[in-house]
Amino acid sequence: MSSSDDIVIENGVMNITAVKDGLHANDYITLDGKNINITVNAQGDGIESEGYLTVDKATLNLSGGGKGLNAADYITLTSGTFDSYGYAEGGTISGGTSATLGQSSSGGGQPGGPGGNQPGGPGGRW
Incomplete structure (x- = not known):
């Protein structure tokens, strides 16, 4: 999308x-509704x-070459x-249910994942 x-x-x-990001906004993106189902296959970020x-x-079902959410x-x-x-x-990631596969980086630890009961990731990203 543009x-x-x-x-x-x-x-x-x-x-x-998408050949770049699936969804991209310059200011903000809000996904708020009980009937939202978004599947993205992007060469860039899924949603940025x-x-x-x-x-x-x-x-959200996100796949591709970049970050899932950014x-x-x-x-x-x-x-x-x-x-x-x-x-x-x-900066702040809290709530919901997540299953993330793939990349991580070394560096400072990430606080608990969505749902509040998951351990932090190995580095600055989860």
Whole structure:
């Protein structure tokens, strides 16, 4: 998809194949609704915001060459399901249920993962 300043999705099913990022916003991305199901296969990041990314009540299935979720300021997962090949990178990651496969990096430890009962990852990314 093309870049936008803001993206707000409240309902729908999306299947995205992209040569760059699947969803990309310059300011923020908000996915907030009980009937959101997004599948992304992107050569870049699955979902990227140059500001913040908020996910509530969404199901995300992300695959590709970059990060699953990426936000410059922060990522907040309050509920929903996030399955990704790759990793999430952002300031605050909390809530929801996640299964992440793939990359990690060495460095400082990550606090507990979504759901609050998962151990931190091996490095700065999970």
